[in-house]
Amino acid sequence: MRKSLLALLSLILVFGILAACSNKDEKNQGDKDNGGATTIRVVMKDDNSSNPVSEKYYDAIEKGLLEDENIKVNFELVDLPQGNYSEKLNLLLNSGDIPDMIYFQGGDQAMADQGLLEDLRPYIKESKYLKDIIQPFNEKRLENYPYLLWVKPLAPKVPVIRADWFNQMETSKTLMENPTVDNYYAFFKELVEKQPGGDKPKYAITVAGDIAEIDYMFDMAFGINKTWLQKEDGSYEYARVSSQQKEKLEFYNKLYKEGLLDPQYLTKQWDTKEKAFFDGDAGIIPGTAGKVIDIYDGKMVQVSGEEASLVTLPPAKGEYQGFGATDVTKESRGIAISANSENKELVFKILDYMASPEGQMIDRFGFEGEHYNAVDGKLQLTDKYYSEWFSRFWEPADYTPVTPVDETTPLLSESAEKSLQSAVEFYEEDNSFIIPEEYVANWDAMQNLYLEFTTDIITGKRPISDFDKFVKEWNEAGGEQITKLANKNLR
Structure with missing residues (x-):
């Protein structure tokens, strides 16, 4: 009896092992x-x-x-x-x-x-x-x-404004013909003082959290056309510690002090930034060229009507003109x-x-019946396509769909197409390089120092005369070493 019981238990154990192996194999095969x-x-x-x-x-x-x-x-x-x-x-x-x-x-x-x-x-x-x-x-x-x-x-941040407000302003024509920094300032000023939306906008422009988005508009006008600027002696200096940067920060401080730059820009996230634009609190918003501008256009038309379709504004013109240099390091x-x-x-x-x-x-097109309809051999895009659909993967520069898009519902709105054209028109290659691993921690600390200082300057917590102190701190935080590295790499 004892032997029979042991044999039975052994048999159960064998079958258990085989079953476990079988389940494991099935799971692996299933995965x-x-x-x-x-x-x-x-x-x-x-x-x-x-x-x-x-x-x-x-x-x-x-x-x-x-x-x-x-x-x-x-x-x-x-x-x-x-x-x-x-x-x-x-x-x-x-x-x-x-x-x-x-x-x-x-x-x-x-x-x-x-x-x-x-x-x-x-x-x-x-x-x-x-x-x-x-x-x-x-x-x-x-x-x-x-x-x-x-x-x-190419997808820099491109500024847009609703057309009905733009068309009411006296400075619009001058800005489009000659978008100098001074003409941009005059445009911002009129936008807030005239308030073409009745009691709106409250401020000329909003951005999300820092000045990166507004830099796309103004960097090159102030002479910042590369990450590393070449000085008269042929050596390179980091653009964010240059005299050009100092002059630009003075301008941003002026915008902030006069209420032209969103006073809550520091706490804005992408969603609250967009809400301020669609609610009319901000007159201008920078958006990623192409599809994002297209979505903005679709939402603005839904909220405020066809007359509020968006106008794409040019980059500011000065020493250079463009939406910033394109990084090709990665x-x-x-x-x-x-x-x-x-x-x-x-x-x-x-x-x-x-x-x-x-x-x-x-x-590119989403779901038939929701984002488009096939009518007479052409794709008719819906409002839902314009307001919500985006490509998760690729968007080739030269794209012709197998089924043509109906002319009445173009793939991109006029403002979105214009934003992409502007990106190509003002393309310039950057001279940045990948920071070696041993310098990454220092580089991150230097960037945090830069963000903290620029925030304090723009909001008036520190005077612009402290710029030299910032440069000194930046060099001590690792800037001197990385500047030497840049000069070695770029010469």
Whole structure:
């Protein structure tokens, strides 16, 4: 009896082990081959598993991949907690949870330095579609830093104003013909004093949290056309500690003191900045060229009518003119592939598919019946398309959809098209370089020092005469070493 019991227990144990192994194999097979589809884990800033639009969008890509490329995938969207995307993403990655496809908006370099991101250049070279749509600045960035890809048009921050207010102002024509700093000041002044919206706007321009967005408008006019400015003796100095920067900060302080710059700009986030614009509290808002300007235009027309469609304003003109120099050291944001993914080739095939005519149809136009309707062989875009849809992946500079867009509902509004044209017209390449790892901590401290000082100057907490003190502090915080490095790299 005892022997029979032991034999029975042994048999149960064997079956248990076999069952566990079988379940483990099934789980592994299920992870890899979910109903014949390979699971690809994706983390993207604006998509999550609880968003029905996100789920529908990735379902459409799954269907397209299967029908057009005979690729079976199952997307699993990785959710992040609310808050700063870059910070939350880094917490996820540092925990060891690294999805197959990752959208970065900062924080990627530490991962690349650890060898955790895949070099994309060999894949692009052998691609079917992507190799034909990347721009020269994308190529330069990939050569310098081959881990991120972001095929989008040049996208500086471009200022816009509603047309009904713009058309009421006496200084508008002069500004457009000759957008000097003085003429911009006069335009701002009239906008607030005349208040073409009745009792609005309350201030001329709003930005989100710091002066980066307004710098796009004014940097080059004040002579800041590169990150590193060449002095008369041929040496280079950092633009933010230059005399040109000092002169620009005096101008910003003037705008703030006279109530032309949003007095709450420091506490503004992107959503409250936009609310101030659509509510009419701010007359001008800088927005990312292209689709963001298009969304702004659509929302403003919805809120205030067709006469309030947006006018794109030019960059200020002075020593130079433009929306700032374009950094070609690396993509500041973009999509990466995990070097540890078991499905790297498949992930890239997905990225390549999104550059195909079929992939672009999904990515650029959204859902039929919601964002567009097919009428007489043409796509008619809806109000919902203009107010909410955006491309998650690629936006080639030269794009002709397979099905043409109806002329009455263009892909981009006039102001959005103008913003992209301005970006190309005023393109200038920067001379910045990737800061070596051993200097990154110092560089971050120096940037924080810069932000703190500029805030104090603009808001009047410190006099402009303290600029020399700031330069001294900046050099002591590591600026002197990095300036030497810059002169070594740039000569």
